[in-house]
Amino acid sequence: MSNIPETGRTSRVTIRLVVLQILVFSLLLTLAGRLWYLQIRQGDEFAAEAAGNHVQNVIQPAVRGAILDARGVPLADNETRLVVSADRTDLLRMPDDGEQVLTDLAGLLEMDPEEVRNRVRLCDSETPQPCWNGSPYQPIPITDEATVQQALQIWERPESYPGIVAQPTAVRRYPAPYGAHTAQVLGYLSPVTDEEVAESQQTDSPLQRYDQIGRSGLERTYDEYLRGGAGIDRLEVDKFGRVIGEAEGVEAEAGANLVTSIDSRIQAVVEHELLQAMKQARQAHDDISGRNYEADSGAAIVMESHTGRIVAMASYPDYDPNVWVGGISAKEYQRLTGEEANDPLLNRAIQGQSPAGSTFKVVTSSGAVRAGYDFDGNYECSSSYSIGNTTFKNFESRGYGPISLGKALEVSCNTVFYRLAHAEWQKDGGINPGENPNDWLFDTAHGFGLGSETGIDLPSEAAGRVPDRAWKREYWETNKDAWCELGKEEGDDFAHRYARESCEDGWRLRAGDAVNFSIGQGDLLVTPIQMASVYSAINNGGTLYRPTVGKAIVDVNGNVVEEFEPVENGKLPIEKGTVSDLQGALRDVIEVGTASWRFIGWPQDEIPLSAKTGTATTEGKQSRSWLTTFSEDYTVVMTIDQAGTGSGASGPAVRNIYEAIYGVDEQGAIHPELALLPEPPAELPRTDDNGTMAAEFDKEWEQHFAAYKKEHQENYEGAAIVPAGDGEDGDGAGDFQAGAEAGTGDGTGEVLAGAAFEADRRREGTGGDG
Numbered sequence: 001m002s003n004i005p006e007t008g009r010t011s012r013v014t015i016r017l018v019v020l021q022i023l024v025f026s027l028l029l030t031l032a033g034r035l036w037y038l039q040i041r042q043g044d045e046f047a048a049e050a051a052g053n054h055v056q057n058v059i060q061p062a063v064r065g066a067i068l069d070a071r072g073v074p075l076a077d078n079e080t081r082l083v084v085s086a087d088r089t090d091l092l093r094m095p096d097d098g099e100q101v102l103t104d105l106a107g108l109l110e111m112d113p114e115e116v117r118n119r120v121r122l123c124d125s126e127t128p129q130p131c132w133n134g135s136p137y138q139p140i141p142i143t144d145e146a147t148v149q150q151a152l153q154i155w156e157r158p159e160s161y162p163g164i165v166a167q168p169t170a171v172r173r174y175p176a177p178y179g180a181h182t183a184q185v186l187g188y189l190s191p192v193t194d195e196e197v198a199e200s201q202q203t204d205s206p207l208q209r210y211d212q213i214g215r216s217g218l219e220r221t222y223d224e225y226l227r228g229g230a231g232i233d234r235l236e237v238d239k240f241g242r243v244i245g246e247a248e249g250v251e252a253e254a255g256a257n258l259v260t261s262i263d264s265r266i267q268a269v270v271e272h273e274l275l276q277a278m279k280q281a282r283q284a285h286d287d288i289s290g291r292n293y294e295a296d297s298g299a300a301i302v303m304e305s306h307t308g309r310i311v312a313m314a315s316y317p318d319y320d321p322n323v324w325v326g327g328i329s330a331k332e333y334q335r336l337t338g339e340e341a342n343d344p345l346l347n348r349a350i351q352g353q354s355p356a357g358s359t360f361k362v363v364t365s366s367g368a369v370r371a372g373y374d375f376d377g378n379y380e381c382s383s384s385y386s387i388g389n390t391t392f393k394n395f396e397s398r399g400y401g402p403i404s405l406g407k408a409l410e411v412s413c414n415t416v417f418y419r420l421a422h423a424e425w426q427k428d429g430g431i432n433p434g435e436n437p438n439d440w441l442f443d444t445a446h447g448f449g450l451g452s453e454t455g456i457d458l459p460s461e462a463a464g465r466v467p468d469r470a471w472k473r474e475y476w477e478t479n480k481d482a483w484c485e486l487g488k489e490e491g492d493d494f495a496h497r498y499a500r501e502s503c504e505d506g507w508r509l510r511a512g513d514a515v516n517f518s519i520g521q522g523d524l525l526v527t528p529i530q531m532a533s534v535y536s537a538i539n540n541g542g543t544l545y546r547p548t549v550g551k552a553i554v555d556v557n558g559n560v561v562e563e564f565e566p567v568e569n570g571k572l573p574i575e576k577g578t579v580s581d582l583q584g585a586l587r588d589v590i591e592v593g594t595a596s597w598r599f600i601g602w603p604q605d606e607i608p609l610s611a612k613t614g615t616a617t618t619e620g621k622q623s624r625s626w627l628t629t630f631s632e633d634y635t636v637v638m639t640i641d642q643a644g645t646g647s648g649a650s651g652p653a654v655r656n657i658y659e660a661i662y663g664v665d666e667q668g669a670i671h672p673e674l675a676l677l678p679e680p681p682a683e684l685p686r687t688d689d690n691g692t693m694a695a696e697f698d699k700e701w702e703q704h705f706a707a708y709k710k711e712h713q714e715n716y717e718g719a720a721i722v723p724a725g726d727g728e729d730g731d732g733a734g735d736f737q738a739g740a741e742a743g744t745g746d747g748t749g750e751v752l753a754g755a756a757f758e759a760d761r762r763r764e765g766t767g768g769d770g
Contacts, residue, residue, distance in 0.1 A: 060230060060231035060232065060252045061169075061170075061211075061212075061230050061252070062227065062228030062229055062230050062231065062252045062253055062254055062255055063078055063170050063228065063252070063254045063255065064078060064170075064172065064189075064212070064226050064227060064228065064255045065225065065226040065227075065228065065254065065255030065256045065257045065258060065556075066078070066257045066258070067186060067218055067219075067222075067226070067257070067258045067260060068257055068258065068259050068260065068685065068693060068695070069177070069260055069262045069263055069264040069267075070259070070260065070261050070262060070263050070311075070551065070681050070685070071263065071264070071681075071685055071695065071696040071697075072259070072685030072686075072693040072694055072695040072696055073177050073264050073695045073696065073697050074175055074177070074695065075174070075175070075177070075180075075182055075186055075260070075262065075264060076172065076173070076174050076175075076186050076218075076219070076321075077172075077173055077175065078170040078171065078172060078173060079170070079171060079173045080168050080169065080170055080171075081144045081145065081146075081168070081169060081171050081326075082144070082145075082146040082147070082148065082150075082151045082166060082167070082168055082169075083141055083143070083144045083146065083166070083167060083168075083169040083171065083326070084105070084109065084141070084142045084143050084146045084150070084151070084154065084164065084165070084166045085139035085140055085141050085142060085164070085165050085166075085167075086098070086102070086105075086120050086139065086140050086142055086163055086164055087139050087140075087163040087164075087165070088120055088132075088136050088140055088163075089136070089163075090162060090163030091120070091163045094162070094163075098120075098163060099117075101161060101162060101163060101164065102116050102117050102120065103116075104160065104161065105142065105161060105164055108150055108153060108154070108161075109142065109143055109146065109150060111142075111143065115130070115329065115330065116142055118130050118131060118330065119131070119132065119140065119141075119142055119327055120132060120140045120142070122136055128330070128333075129328060129330060129333040130327055130328060130329060130330050130333065132191065132327075133190055133191050133193055136194075138191070139165060141326050141327055142164075142327075143326060144169070144171050144325060144326030145326070146166055150166070151166035151167075154166040171325055171326060172189055172212075172324075172325050173322070173325070174186060174320070174321040174322050174325075176320070177264040177268070177697065178264055178265055178267075178268035178701075178702055178705060179268050179271075179272070180264050180265075180267040180268035180271055181271065181318050181319070181320060181321065182262065182264070182267055182271075182313075183315075183318045183319050183320065183321045183344075184216075184217060184313075184315045184318065184345070184346070184347035184348075184349070185217050185218060185262070185310075185313050185347070185458065185549060186217045186218055186219060186321055187214055187215060187216035187217020187218055187219035187220050187321070188214075188215055188216060188217070188219060188321050188324035189212040189213065189214055189215065189219055189324065189325075190212065190213070190215050190324065191211070191212055191213075192207045192208075192211045192212070192213050196213070197211075204224075205224040205227070208230055211227065211230070213227065214226070216345070216347075216459060216460070217347070217458060217459070218258060218260070218457075218458070218549060218550065220459050221457050221458060221459060221550070222258050222457075222550060222553075225255065225256045225258060225553050225561075226255045226256065226257075226258060227255050228252070228253050228254045228255030228256070229252065229253035230252055231249065231250050231251050231252030231253075232249050232250040234246065234247035234248065234249045254556045256553050256554060256555045256556070256561055257553070257554045257555070257556070257693065258550055258552075258553060258554075259550075259551045259552040259553075259554055259684055259685065259693075260310075260549050260550055260551055261304070261309035261310055261311060261548065261549060261550075261551045262310065262311065262312060262313075262549065263311050263312065263676065263677055265660075265676050265677075265698060265701060265705070266302055266311055266312045266657070266660065266661060266676055266677060267311075267312040267313075267314070268705065269312070269656070269657055269660045269676075269705070270300050270302060270312040270313075270314045270657055271312075271314045271316075271318070272709055273300070273638075273653035273654075273656050273657055274298050274299070274300045274314045274316055274638065274640075274653060275316060276653065277295075277298070277638070277640060277643070277649060277650055277652065277653035278295040278296075278298055278316060278640055278643065279295075280649075280652070281293045281295035281625070281640060281643035281644055281649045282294065282295045284644060284648075284649075286622050286623075286644065288622070288623070289622050293622055293642055293643050293644050293649075294622060294641075294642040294643075295640055295641070295642055295643040295649070296342055296641060296642055297316060297317065297342060297343075297348060297352070297640075297641045297642075298315075298316050298348065298638070298639060298640035298641060298643070299313075299314065299315045299316070299347075299348040299349040299352055299528045299638070299639055300312070300313075300314045300349070300528075300636070300637065300638040300639075300653070300657075301313050301314075301349050301528055301529060301532045301635075301636070301637045301638075302634055302635070302636050302657065302661075303532045303533075303536055303547060303634065303635045303636075303637075304536075304633060304634060304635075304680045305535075305536040305539040305540045305630055305632075305633060305634060305635045306536075306540045306545075306566075306633065306680075307545060307548075307566040307680070308533070308536065308545025308546050308547045308548055308566055308567070309547075309548055309549075309551065309566070309680070310456075310547055310548065310549045311634065311677065311680075313347075313349045313549070314349070315346070315347050315348040315349050315352070316348070317341070317342050317343070317344040318344055319335075319336055319344040319345070323336070347458065347460075348528065349527070349528045349529055350454075350456055350458055350460075350461045350462065350527055350528070350529045351460060351461065351462045351527065352462075352527060352528065352639075352641075353462050353464055353465070353525040353526065353527055354525065354526070354616055354618065354624055354639070354641065355520055355521050355522070355524050355525065355526070355616040355617070355618060355624070356520035356524060356526045356531060356614060356616060356626065357519070357520045357521070357614030357615050357616030357617075357624065357626050357646065358412045358414075358519060358520060358612065358613060358614040358615065358626070358646070359520060359531055359535075359612045359613070359614035359626045359627075359628045359646070360519065360520025360524065360526070360614070361408070361409055361412065361417055361518075361519065361520065361612070362409065362534070362535075362538060362582055362586070362612060363441070363444055363445050363448050363450070363534070364417050364420065364421065364441055364444075364518045364519070365405045365408070365409060365417075365582065365585075366444050366448070366572070366573070366574045366578060366582070367424075367440045367441040367443070367444035367445070368405065368420045368424075368440070368441075369405070369574065369575075369578050369581075370440050370443075370444055370573065370574065371424055371438065371440040373405070373420065375404065375405045375406065375578060375581045376404045376405075376406070376581075377404060377405070378402035378403065378404065379402065379403060379404070379405065379408060379416045379419065379420070380401070380402055380415070380416070380419065381394070381399055381400040381401060381402070381403045381407075381408060381411070381413040381415055381416050382394075382399045382415050383398055383399035383415070384399075384415065385414075385415040385418045385419060385422075385515075387418075387422060387511050387512070387515065388511075390512075392414065392415065392418050392515065393414075394413060394414050394415055395412070395414070399415070400413060403416065405581075405585070406581060406584060406585035406588065407585075407588075409582075409585040409586065409588075409589065409593075409612065410585055410588040410589050410592065410593035410594070411593060411594065412593075412594050412612075412613060412614075414519050417515075417518040417519050418515045418518060418519070420518065421441060421514040421515045421517065421518035422511055422514060422515055424438070424439075424440055424441060424514070425509070425511055425514035425515075430511070431508050431509075431510060431511075433469075433509070437469070439468060439469065441514070441517060441518060442466055442468035442469075442517070443573075444573060444574075445466045445468075445524075446466055446468075447570075447572065447573030448534050448537070448544075448572060448573070449530060449533055449534065449537075449544050449569060449570070450464055450466050450524075450526055450530055450534070451463060451464055451465055451466035452464075454529055454530060454533050454546060454547050454569065455546045455547070455567075455569060456529055456546070456547040456548065456549070457547075457548050457549055457550050457564075458549065461527070461529070462527050464524075464525045464526045464527050464530055465523065465524065465525040466524065467513065467517065467522060467523035467524055468509075469509050471523075472506075472507050472508070472509055472513070473507040475506075476502065476506040476507035477507070479502070479506070480502070480503060480506060482499075483498075483499040483500075483502040483503040483506060484499075484503035486499035487499040487500035487502075487503045520614060520616060521616065521617065528637050528639055529547055531626070531628050531637050531639075532547070532628070532635050532637045533545070533547060533569075534628075535612075535628045535629070535630055535635050535637065536630065536635040537572050538572070538579060538582050538583060538586070538630070539583070539610070539630040539632075539635055541576065541579055542571050542572040542574070542576065542579045543568055543570075543571060543572075544568065544569040544570045544571065544572065545566055545567065545568060545569060546566075546567040546568070546569050548564060548566070548567070550564055551563070551564060551684070552564065552684055554684070554687075554693065556691065557691035558687035558688075558690075558691030558692065558693065559691070560684065563684075583610060586610035586611060586612055586630075587608060587609075587610040589610065589611045589612055589613065590602070590604065590608075590609045590610055590611050590629075591604060593611075593613075594613045594646070594647055595611040595612075595613050595627070595629075595646075595647045595651060597647065597651075598647045598651030598652060598654075598655060599611075599651075599655060601666075601667060601668040602655070602658075602664070602668055603664060603668045603669075603670055606670060607631060607632075607658070607662050607664065607670070608631065608632065609629055609630070609631055609658065610629065610630050610631075611627060611628065611629040611630075611647075611654075612627075612628050612629075612646075613626065613627055613645070613646030613647045613651075614626030614627070614628070614646045615644070615645045615646050621641070621642055622642035622643070622644070623642070623643075623644060623645070624639060624640065624641050624642065624643065625638075625639060625640045625643040625644055625645060625646050625648065625649035625650045626638075626639045626646045626650070627639075627646045627647060627650035627651060627654050629654055629658075631658065631661075631662075633679055633680055634661065634680075636654055636657055636658065638650040638653060638654050660676050661675065661676055661677050661678065662675050662678055663675030663676070663678070674704070676701070
């Protein structure tokens with residue numbers, strides 16, 4: 001028998017050992033499977049990611065495409081500048097958030113330290129300009145006007161300026177050829193925001209954090225064409241961040257160029273003439289207000305009548321769009337947006353809304369013909385017209401007896417249109433219309449494109465307003481509670497009386513509404529581009545074209561990517577015969593009518609012009625000047641707020657524009673060699689052998705224009721604005737005020753009929769430029 005003790009195993013121990021062996025085997029098997037998956041199945045993918053840890057992407061922004069005029073002259077292009085930028089991420093890693101670095105940088109750049117700090121702060125709803133509206137991870141430009149010496153100090157002393165870089169960069173430039181800013185048409189750029197980047201990812205043109213995008217004007221409308229595609233340089237670096245090679249990158253794709261229908265020479269003339277007309281108006285005394293005209297804003301348009309293309313578009317006040325390049329300063333931003341600035345960022349040619357005055361009478365005449373009146377019939381042009389206990393007067397209380405609609409346009413007789421509008425209002429049932437009133441005048445206004453956007457290729461166009469029955473009801477429903485509340489208060493002034501009347505039945509269309517509407521007053525609102533469209537349609541035989549500025553997209557090699565053909569918005573709702581009648585009457589306005597005194601000596605037989613003058617009034621403001629005109633190929637419209645009569649304030653300037661277009665001197669002699677654009681250009685600018693568009697900059701005309709401006713500045717300073725005697729527009733402030741309080745004439749005793757505009761203007765601010 002052995003002395004060694006027997007070591008037997010119990011069943012419990014055996015089970016535990018088996019379980020342990022299975023567990024260990026399972027862990028080993030799982031580990032082996034995971035290693036196979038990582039090294040074999042996904043090995044290539046992780047190898048690529050690992051390699052990527054040693055590759056740094058450097059973004060190369062694309063060169064933005066140029067905006068060219070119709071002759072290839074740059075209105076917006078790029079130039080290389082030394083740009084100093086700050087990396088906000090690097091600055092925030094410093095103990096003082098980069099405060100000392102920015103202070104030192106301000107000293108180097110000779111800038112205010114606070115201005116520099118403000119430029120790198122992020123914009124939000126409570127942060128005023130200047131601030132950074134782009135991505136916080138993108139280098140933030142401090143200045144684009146650094147000198148070579150300043151840049152060298154940043155390059156040579158990086159330890160003194162950590163997080164600061166200085167490098168040559170292509171930046172936007174607005175060269176203003178011949179002095180034409182074209183500011184509101186061109187627009188401006190600013191950095192893209194993170195929200196815009198996120199929203200664009202599912203579109204055909206995704207944005208990157210370093211992009212600059214158009215914020216207004218053509219820069220905004222054609223941004224996707226102009227922006228191009230950024231490039232990426234992929235640099236291989238070691239663990240110390242040293243570049244050891246280059247990986248395959250992506251080439252930057254330059255943006256395409258936009259060719260416009262703008263002629264920068266005519267644009268310069270129009271801007272100059274608009275400003276000079278305003279200066280001249282400020283020297284004239286307004287007998288109604290007892291002070292000189294303020295002439296604080298205006299707009300002018302030259303349009304090709306047979307295509308809708310814009311040859312020139314000016315809005316005043318204007319500004320230099322270069323102030324946005326490299327980030328706008330606090331001083332410049334305040335100058336553009338402060339209370340005294342009068343909204344220079346507003347493009348009054350497409351956004352300024354006001355009554356049309358007598359320029360609207362072509363619509364009323366057309367509506368009357370549609371209602372069955374004979375254009376050549378006899379209509380009483382008395383010195384006044386009464387509705388109920390209110391009398392409406394003609395300009396200077398002058399009457400012409402029985403005249404045709406054509407003659408009524410020529411002499412701008414208000415009472416003819418008062419009678420027509422009042423008669424149609426009565427036929428439609430007066431204050432209690434039938435179920436489907438004809439409303440010929442309102443329907444015709446809509447048919448002329450009023451109350452709707454024209455569709456011009458510029459952002460934020462205003463639609464204007466046709467104050468028909470639908471609008472009256474909608475406006476009443478919006479305001480009736482406020483009117484009823486005010487009407488309960490004691491008081492017998494206009495506001496309280498108007499509120500009581502409007503509370504009960506402010507939705508009704510009254511006689512005063514109808515007669516004011518007939519002469520382009522009351523609650524009617526139009527824009528200059530709408531009136532240019534209307535008169536272009538009359539000129540071309542009845543086609544309403546969509547106004548356009550963009551003409552073609554051309555790539556960097558000179559290839560036409562897309563050409564924008566004229567687009568019809570519709571036809572005027574009148575017969576060809578009526579269009580012809582209007583054309584004849586408007587020609588008479590130039591030859592013997594209300595504009596004739598401003599066009600004495602014009603070569604009318606060789607270059608026939610047509611026109612309609614207008615003087616619109618708005619409660620609390622001086623009268624607005626309107627002059628709508630056309631030649632065979634062009635429509636020219638000018639309007640100046642608080643400047644007086646149509647031909648008085650705008651007439652000389654519009655004539656000077658035509659003189660420049662056709663090469664006509666002040667005595668009426670035609671000089672073809674001086675004509676800037678006697679007919680619209682048929683072709684795009686030519687390209688050279690390298691595919692670059694050859695700009696046809698006219699140095700000789702530039703010198704001529706400089707001499708012209710000097711001479712005409714002197715003439716303007718000594719000129720009178722209002723003629724001695726009669727022959728001016730047929731509408732006046734006195735008529736408008738009387739119309740505001742016209743009775744309905746139906747025995748109901750409502751003495752405030754048609755007064756809506758007076759209170760509405762106070763609440764809406766829609767008078768003037770709106």
